Amino acid sequence: xxxxxxxxxxxxxxxxxxxxxxxxxxxxxxxxxxxxxxxxxxxxxxxxxxxxxxxxxxxxxxxxxxxxxxxxxxxxxxxxxxxxxxxxxxxxxxxxxxxxxxxxxxxxxxxxxxxxxxxxxxxxxxxxxxxxxxxxxxxxxxxxxxxxxxxxxxxxxxxxxxxxxxxxxxxxxxxxxxxxxxxxxxxxxxxxxxxxxxxxxxxxxxxxxxxxxxxxxxxxxxxxxxxxxxxxxxxxxxxxxxxxxxxxxxxxxxxxxxxxxxxxxxxxxxxxxxxxxxxxxxxxxxxxxxxxxxxxxxxxxxxxxxxxxxxxxxxxxxxxxxxxxxxxxxxxxxxxxxxxxxxxxxxxxxxxxxxxxxxxxxxxxxxxxxxxxxxxxxxxxxxxxxxxxxxxxxxxxxxxxxxxxxxxxxxxxxxxxxxxxxxxxxxxxxxxxxxxxxxxxxxxxxxxxxxxxxxxxxxxxxxxxxxxxxxxxxxxxxxxxxxxxxxxxxxxxxxxxxxxxxxxxxxxxxxxxxxxxxxxxxxxxxxxxxxxxxxxxxxxxxxxxxxxxxxxxxxxxxxxxxxxxxxxxxxxxxxxxxxxxxxxxxxxxxxxxxxxxxxxxxxxxxxxxxxxxxxxxxxxxxxxxxxxxxxxxxxxxxxxxxxxxxxxxxxxxxxxxxxxxxxxxxxxxxxxxxxxxxxxxxxxxxxxxxxxxxxxxxxxxxxxxxxxxxxxxxxxxxxxxxxxxxxxxxxxxxxxxxxxxxxxxxxxxxxxxxxxxxxxxxxxxxxxxxxxxxxxxxxxxxxxxxxxxxxxxxxxxxxxxxxxxxxxxxxxxxxxxxxxxxxxxxxxxxxxxxxxxxxxxxxxxxxxxxxxxxxxxxxxxxxxxxxxxxxxxxxxxxxxxxxxxxxxxxxxxxxxxxxxxxxxxxxxxxxxxxxxxxxxxxxxxxxxxxxxxxxxxxxxxxxxxxxxxxxxxxxxxxxxxxxxxxxxxxxxxxxxxxxxxxxxxxxxxx
Numbered sequence: 007x008x009x010x011x012x013x014x015x016x017x018x019x020x021x022x023x024x025x026x027x028x029x030x031x032x033x034x035x036x037x038x039x040x041x042x043x044x045x046x047x048x049x050x051x052x053x054x055x056x057x058x059x060x061x062x063x064x065x066x067x068x069x070x071x072x073x074x075x076x077x078x079x080x081x082x083x084x085x086x087x088x089x090x091x092x093x094x095x096x097x098x099x100x101x102x103x104x105x106x107x108x109x110x111x112x113x114x115x116x117x118x119x120x121x122x123x124x125x126x127x128x129x130x131x132x133x134x135x136x137x138x139x140x141x142x143x144x145x146x147x148x149x150x151x152x153x154x155x156x157x158x159x160x161x162x163x164x165x166x167x168x169x170x171x172x173x174x175x176x177x178x179x180x181x182x183x184x185x186x187x188x189x190x191x192x193x194x195x196x197x198x199x200x201x202x203x204x205x206x207x208x209x210x211x212x213x214x215x216x217x218x219x220x221x222x223x224x225x226x227x228x229x230x231x232x233x234x235x236x237x238x239x240x241x242x243x244x245x246x247x248x249x250x251x252x253x254x255x256x257x258x259x260x261x262x263x264x265x266x267x268x269x270x271x272x273x274x275x276x277x278x279x280x281x282x283x284x285x286x287x288x289x290x291x292x293x294x295x296x297x298x299x300x301x302x303x304x305x306x307x308x309x310x311x312x313x314x315x316x317x318x319x320x321x322x323x324x325x326x327x328x329x330x331x332x333x334x335x336x337x338x339x340x341x342x343x344x345x346x347x348x349x350x351x352x353x354x355x356x357x358x359x360x361x362x363x364x365x366x367x368x369x370x371x372x373x374x375x376x377x378x379x380x381x382x383x384x385x386x387x388x389x390x391x392x393x394x395x396x397x398x399x400x401x402x403x404x405x406x407x408x409x410x411x412x413x414x415x416x417x418x419x420x421x422x423x424x425x426x427x428x429x430x431x432x433x434x435x436x437x438x439x440x441x442x443x444x445x446x447x448x449x450x451x452x453x454x455x456x457x458x459x460x461x462x463x464x465x466x467x468x469x470x471x472x473x474x475x476x477x478x479x480x481x482x483x484x485x486x487x488x489x490x491x492x493x494x495x496x497x498x499x500x501x502x503x504x505x506x507x508x509x510x511x512x513x514x515x516x517x518x519x520x521x522x523x524x525x526x527x528x529x530x531x532x533x534x535x536x537x538x539x540x541x542x543x544x545x546x547x548x549x550x551x552x553x554x555x556x557x558x559x560x561x562x563x564x565x566x567x568x569x570x571x572x573x574x575x576x577x578x579x580x581x582x583x584x585x586x587x588x589x590x591x592x593x594x595x596x597x598x599x600x601x602x603x604x605x606x607x608x609x610x611x612x613x614x615x616x617x618x619x620x621x622x623x624x625x626x627x628x629x630x631x632x633x634x635x636x637x638x639x640x641x642x643x644x645x646x647x648x649x650x651x652x653x654x655x656x657x658x659x660x661x662x663x664x665x666x667x668x669x670x671x672x673x674x675x676x677x678x679x680x681x682x683x684x685x686x687x688x689x690x691x692x693x694x695x696x697x698x699x700x701x702x703x704x705x706x707x708x709x710x711x712x713x714x715x716x717x718x719x720x721x722x723x724x725x726x727x728x729x730x731x732x733x734x735x736x737x738x739x740x741x742x743x744x745x746x747x748x749x750x751x752x753x754x755x756x757x758x759x760x761x762x763x764x765x766x767x768x769x770x771x772x773x774x775x776x777x778x779x780x781x782x783x784x785x786x787x788x789x790x791x792x793x794x795x796x797x798x799x800x801x802x803x804x805x806x807x808x809x810x811x812x813x814x815x816x817x818x819x820x821x822x823x824x825x826x827x828x829x830x831x832x833x834x835x836x837x838x839x840x841x842x843x844x845x846x847x848x849x850x851x852x853x854x855x856x857x858x859x860x861x862x863x864x865x866x867x868x869x870x871x872x873x874x875x876x877x878x879x880x881x882x883x884x885x886x887x888x889x890x891x892x893x894x895x896x897x898x899x900x901x902x903x904x905x906x907x908x909x910x911x912x913x914x915x916x917x918x919x920x921x922x923x924x925x926x927x928x929x930x931x932x933x934x935x936x937x938x939x940x941x942x943x944x945x946x947x948x949x950x951x952x953x954x955x956x957x958x959x960x961x962x963x964x965x966x967x968x969x970x971x972x973x974x975x976x977x978x979x980x981x982x983x984x985x986x987x988x989x990x991x992x993x994x995x996x
Contacts, residue, residue, distance in 0.1 A: 007307045007353075014358050015305070018326060019064055019073040020351035027062075027328045027350055029262070029316045033091040034394050036321065036367050038064045038073060038352075041086035041098065045333040045346030050085065050101075050132040057082040061089060061098060061107065063114060071324070071354055077114035080107050088137040088148065088196075092178060093397065099148055101135040102128045122146075123176065123183070127154035131337035133193040142203045142455070143462050144400060144431035145175040147186070149194040149207070153238050158183050169238040173197060173207065173226055187226045190236025190248075192915055196263040196316075197226065198275065200290075201423060202454040202482075204297075208260035208277055211915055212251045215877075215888035221258050222251040223277060223288065225296045227514060228461075228489040229521035237936045243553040245520040246545070246581060253299035256891045258282045259338070262316035262328065265290075267389040269323035270357065275299065276325060278314035280338075281895040283307045285314055285327055295481035295515035305355065310897045311348045321366035321390035324356035335911075366390060377402055377409035384413070384428070385421030396424055400431035407432060411440035422452045430459040438465050445471040454486055461490035469494060473502045476519075481510070485518040492522030500531035504547065508540040516546065523550035529558035536563060545578045552582050561592040568596045584614050590621025597624065601631045601638055612642050619646035625654065632658035632677075635670035644677035647939035649953050651681045656691050663694040663712075671698065672708045679715040680951065692719040700727060710734055710746035717754040728760050735779065737772050737975075741871045745947050748775040752782045761791045765798040772869070773971030774945060776804040777812050784816040792817070792824035800831055804971040842907055849973065850902060853982040861987025864980050870972060872984075874946035878991060885931060885943040886968060887913040893992040901988045905981070908968035918963030923956045929963050943967060 009015050019027070019038075026043040033039065044058040053059075061080040064073040079096065088099035095108040096116065104123040107116035127134050129152040137148030150156065150172040158166040158174075161182055171189040176182070186205065187194075194209040205226035212233050213219045224232055230249040231239050239248075259280035266274050275288040285305040291298045305314070311332035318326050331350030365371070368383070368391040380402075383395035399406045410425045417425075426444050429437045444456035445468060457475065460468040468490070476487040476499075484506060491499040500523060507519045523532055523546065535547035548567075551559040559582065567579035583589060597618075600611050618624040619642065629652065631639035640662060643655050655677075662674035678695055695716035699709050713731060717723065723731075731754070733739075734747035748771075751764065761783060771779055783795045796817070799805060810832050817828035865872045875886040892901070903910055912918065919942065921928045928950045930942030940957075942950045945967055973981060 007305055007312070009305050009355055012358050013355055015353055015355045016071070018071060018352045018354040021349050023064055023073055023076045024062055024352065025349045026331050026333050026346075027315075027352055028086065028330050029089050030318055030326065030328055030352070031089045031091050031096075032318070032320070032390075034367065034390070034397070035369065036066065036390075038326075039079060039089050039091055039096055040064060040352075041089045043085070043330065043333060045331075047333070047335050050128055050130060050336070053132075054084050054102075054128060057084050059083045059086055059100075061086060061096060061116070071356075073352075079109070079114065080116040080119070085132055087132070087135060088139070090138045090140055090146070092140050092146070093401070097122060097138045097146065099135045099137045101132050102126055104135065104138060104148060122180075123148070125150065125156050127152070127156055129154050131193075133337075136193075136195045137197065139197045139199075141175065141197075141205075142199050142201070142396075142427045142430075143458060144178065144427075145462065146178055147173055147175045147197050147205070149173050149197065151191070151193040151195075153192075153236075158185070168242070170236075170242060171209075171232075171238075173205065186228055187230055187232065188239060188242045189232040190234045190239050191232060195261050198263040198265045200265060201267075201420070202451055202486075203427075203458040206252070206263060206265070206275060206290075206297075208263045210259055212254075214884070214915075215257060218256050218888070218890040219254045220256055220888070221260050222255045223253040223260065223263070223275070223299055224249075225252045225514075227296065227485070227518060229492070229525070230517060240936065243521070243524050243555075244549075245517045245524070245553070246549050246578065249514070249517060252297055253288055253301055255279065255282075255286075255301065257887070257895055262314065262318070264317045264319055264325075266319050266325075268319060268387075269360070271319075271323075271325075276304065276317045276319075277301075278317050278327065280313050280315060283309065283312045283314070285317055292482065294512040295485040295518070305353075311345060313350075319389070320354070321388060322356075322363040323360065323366075324354050327353045327355060329353065363388065368394060373398060377406035380406070381409045381413055381421075381425065384424035385418040392420070392424055396428045396431070399428040403432055404434050404436060407434075407436045407440055411436075411443065419449050419451050422447070422449065423455045426452060426455040426459055430455075430462065438463060438467065441465070442468050442471060445475070450480065450483060454483055457483065457486040457490055461486070461493050464493050466494055466496065469496055469498065473499060476502050476506050477509075481512050481515050484510075485515050488515070488518040488522045492518075492525035495526050497526055497528035497531040500526060500528060504532070504535045504538070504543050507546040508538070508543040511542070516542070520546045520549055523547075524554045527554040529554070533558075541572045541574045545574055548578055548582060552585065561586070561589045564589075565592060565596060568593075569599075580610075580614060584617050587617045587620065590618030591623040593618065594621075594623040594627050598627055598631075601627070601636055604638060611638055612645075615639075615642040616645055619643075619648060625652050629654035629658040632674070633661040635662050635665045635667060635674075637669050637673045640670065640673035640677050644673070644680040645951070647936075647951060647953060649682065649955065651684070656688050660690050660694045663691075663698055668705055668708070671704060672711075675708055675712045675715065679711060680949070687719055689719075692716045696720070706734060707740070707742040707746070710743050710750065714746040714750040714753075717750045720755055723754050723756060723760060728754075728756070728763075732764065732767060735767050735771065735775050737770050737869060740868050741774070741874050742947050744772070744775055745945065748778040749948075752778040754782070756782060756785065758786065758788050758791055761786055761788075762794055765791075765795045768795065768798040769801040769803065771802060771804060772871075773804040773969035773975060774871070776802055776808060776971075780808065780812055780816045784819060787819035787821075789821045789824060792820035793827075796824055796827045796831070799828075803974045805831060806971065806974060809965075842910070846899065846903055846906060849906065849981075850899060852978060853902075853985070854979055856979075856982035856984070856986030858983075858986045858990045860980075861983035861985070861990075864976065864984045865987055870976060870980075870984065871946060875968065883946065885933065885946065887916050889988065889991055891992060893989045896988070898985060898989060901985055902981075905984070906970075906973045908966040908970060912966065918965060918967060920959075920963045921952055921957055922959040923952060924958060928952060929965055929967070931967055945969075 027040045029041040031039050040062040042060045042062045046058045063077040063079040065075040066073045084100035086098050086100045090097040095106050098105045102125045103121050106120045106122045108118040109116050133151035139147045153169045155169045171191050171194050173186040191209045192211040196208050198206045207224050207226045210221045212222045214234050231244045233248045260277050261280050262278040264276045286301040287304040288299040288301050315330045316328035329350040332345035332348035380395045380399050413425045429441050441456050441459045447453050472487045503519045532547050535543050538544050564579045567575045570576040628639045659674050695712045699713035731747045735744050817825045875883040876889045878889050930944040933943045934941040939953050
């Protein structure tokens, strides 16, 4: 491990005190509580039954910085994903529940266990909950990940029913639960707080993996909706789109996050990157109403088994870094091999030669003292002393208010700000009045904390002060005031909020101002702003009226702005329109003009139109446009989530198939392929597709796709068509050609002679095409044909990876001797992990030295087809994980295993699903979903759109869409070259 010059690192705790620490937190005595893993990788539902994990308490009895005493504070715990000591109890997030553990007799063992919160969901990756974390406001915060539906009661309002990611908060004494943030990310983890109470969050999948981006750190602004783009956020109010990440980290899997309160690092963040084997330091810099954060490496390990999961600052200013070891592999492809014997440890990093801090926790000080003395400690340079003073004053309650309110104006900013935080934890009007007085200060930091305080208490008496603050020229204070005004819900605030919108170009501040209008939910107070001369004010008014409950925006207000010369208004009108599939009829004239001007299409136009395909007026428009070969219309029709395709569309595609031009022809074929088949085949459409398939002037990919969509309608396949398809399944053909050709052959009514000829295609067939070609032989029972194709299959390069059920089904119609020979091809196949590992090790040992440049050619070749599904930088497919920085997070063995055994593990958010309908079973990666449908990527060039109404069962898949068999498809030198290229892939498009 390396740390920056001027720092030193030592072990603070290791086995046998702790073996697999995950998350840590100190109590006010300096005792360290640890969420300790047992090393189990059992399914989480089994772990919920077994409860094999524990909470440890470590002590440093001699003050040398190394822990030397261990107590098992709580055993029999579900996987603990957060630990917090607060007010004599230890709170532990162990999904689906958040526990409050208390040691009532001070023997070091929790004897009282209470459920503080029950989320009632536990998904396969157990990322339903992380935390909890204590806010400076005294609320307990935690995060919700995964996408399981949870319900939260809200007094006086409809319950919050949500599948989205969130930060939630609740007072320690219980009561209602509030959502602070919403998102489409899979795994929000740790929340840290600035001295002003602002929230910062580590999370995975803030964006779909591409261009070296994925995970990061966000400034968790109240009411914000953050990425990735996901249907789970659709039911939540938005202010015009997703808010951006503060710091992008790539596929780093950030976990722990700490705000440094002491030493030379004060004001910086530290974050642990599980996948990158490092801890980073992030310089937090104010930028308008938010922050920027520039990451720099702080601690870096060259061990692939070093997985840091938490970082915290000790009372003396040193950092503790938690390495959990190499046990974890649940939903984590970077830890493919579970190594529970490779233990973790806790490391201490301190500045070399840093002066010793005397009594860093104030343990020698008396704490059973009056409020005046405690107030005097709020500005202490020792963070632990300050925090203990805040807690002690809060514990004293109303009797402490006078001393807190009377803090000297000449006291430090720190002391006066901490007085506000102590008051925030005290209920009652005297405490509220004292905080309101603090709103008048000229000190920005103190005022910011006071604004947060009146916000969480919804203190209506602060209205006038907040109205003044929201219009003052200070973006962070304006944003905090806007948050408070929205929570007050007083329509009197609307004019001030709208005035502030017109005076700023800060997008984060604009979000908070707009969200406040949404929360106030008074249409009469907002509608006059629709006539404003300021585009920004009109934008905020439109969004607020549209997103408040109930919505109060009419289509007639939006439609004229779709063609506005003011880009901001046109963009806003377009965004609002896409939120309303019921507005299709009103929008048909607008879309007619757009289609005429952009016949070749565009993602924006197609996405907008796609929301309205159930509307009869839009259906008619699309049919008229498609008849003339409008590519955009044809693409929209292909993606339409309709159970029954309108007859006018089928007729339009028939007309387009008879036209000229490669792009319209391809789009028309893809539409016909994508549509669900009617009960009675459409003879005109089938005939049109066959004409395209037999047209030797059309591109090969279009011909193959057309035949794939129509060949089943034939009674027999003519020789020229068969010869074309047979030639197009050769390994040297491009993927978009050989895939459809193989599928066409698998369904075609081939003669005995044609099946015999097809046997020659089996030995060289690629892993994607071989299963389809084998399926073709299932339509015959001729013993001679059977003997020939089984013999040919024995020489196939992809035989070892052919699924047994495909072979058994193809051989079933044939005489018994053929069936026995087919079964013999699979005899001795071993699927167990040990055999796979043996093969992997042997393959590693025999691979020659690879060449990066040759590996790049292999990656992009039609033989390996890696770039069909995986992107590096701007180039490549999006079906599989992005590989822009894959060399940083995967070892050579990991990379080889991913190529050889792609179904051994799945990257989170790329797990395959098996979806069963009444008529079919689909296996693929979900790439898009909404309330109406799920779209699966079945392979490099095929997708299935499945209406939710047709789904009978959804279950996790076990077979990757990435084909097995590439190790046999490539030579050993090609494989070595490919690995060298992937290992060298450590850059990102910036």
